[in-house]
Amino acid sequence: MSSIEIKQQRPRVDDILERYKHQIGEDLPGYRNHVYRTITYAMHFVDNDAQYEPFIETAFAYQDIGLWTDHQLAYLEPSEAVALADNAKFGWGFDVQALQGAIHWHHKISPYTGPHQTVIEACRKADWIDASKGMLRKGLDKRIIADVEAAFPNLGFHDTLLRLAKDYGGSTLVGGIKVTLGIVKW
Template sequence: MTYAMHFLDGDLDGDLDVEPAVETAMAYHDIGLWTDRELAYLEPSEAIVVADNEKHSWGLDPELLRGIIHWHHKIFRYRGPHERVIEACRKADWIDVSMGWIRKGMSRRNVAAVEAAFPNEGFHKSLLRLAKDYGGSTLVGGIRVTRGIMKW
C-alpha cells in the first residue's frame, strides 16, 4: 500500500479517490492462497474481493479491484483501464515480493524505510512453504505458482 500510494503521489485518480480501492485490493490480492489453498490464486482472490465489496456495500469499483489483483504480477507494464492505479500497484508488489531487490524506480532509502516500518516477519518464507505444501515440492510448487499468476 505504501509503495503504491508513493507511485500515485498520494494523489487521486482524477476526481475519484482510489486509496480505499488500493487498500482493499492489496489486502485481498494474495488471499486465495489461504482461502482456496490454490497456487493459481488470482481468480479466487478476485472473486472474494468482489463478493465482499458487494456483501458489505463498500461501493468500490469492482473492475478496479479485479484489475489490481489480476495484473499485480504482470512482468511488463500494464496498459488498459485504470492504468495509473493498476500500474502503481503492480510496481509496488514487485518491490515487496523481491524484498526491494527490484525497485521500479523507488530509492533504496525509501525501500529501507518501508521495510523498517513494516518488517515482513517471515512472509516470504511462508510463501515458499506454501509452494512446497500445495505443489508437492518447492520446485514443482514454484513452477505451478509462476504459471498460475505471472502475466506478460
C-alpha cells in the same frame, strides 16, 4: 533523496484481514506487513492522492488471500472472487473491473496499459518491489525501500510463500513452477 509517507495504522486493511484471520492463521502478521508495504509503495506512485487510498488498501488486502481461502497456488482468480464478493456484500461500491484488475495484474511483468491504468500500474509496481525484496525498485531509492521494510518487517512472509508452494505443490520446485505459471502475467 525523496521520502515516502508511511502510515502505521490502516483500519480498513485490519478490518478486512480480521475477517480472514482464522484462515490465514499464523501467517497473518507477515501477510499484513506485506499488504502495508505494498500499499505504501502504491500510494507513493499515485502521489498519495487520497481518492485512491480506500481502493488500494482494499485491493492489497485481498491480493493474495486465495492462498489461504482456497489453498490455491494459482490464487489470483480465487483472490479476485473473494474481493468482488465482499465488495458486493459490504456495499463498498468499488468499480468491479478496477478491483479485479488490480488483483489480476499485480504480477504482470511488463507495464499495465488499459482501463484504470493509473491505479493498477501503481499496484503492479508496488508488488514487484516487495516480491523482489527491493531488488526491483521501480524508481524508488533503496533507502526509501529500507525505511518501508523497517516500518513493516517481513516477519517470514517470503518464507511463507515457499512453504505454501511446497505444501500445495508437493515440493518447493513443483509448487514454485505451478505458482509462477498460475500468477505471473505477461
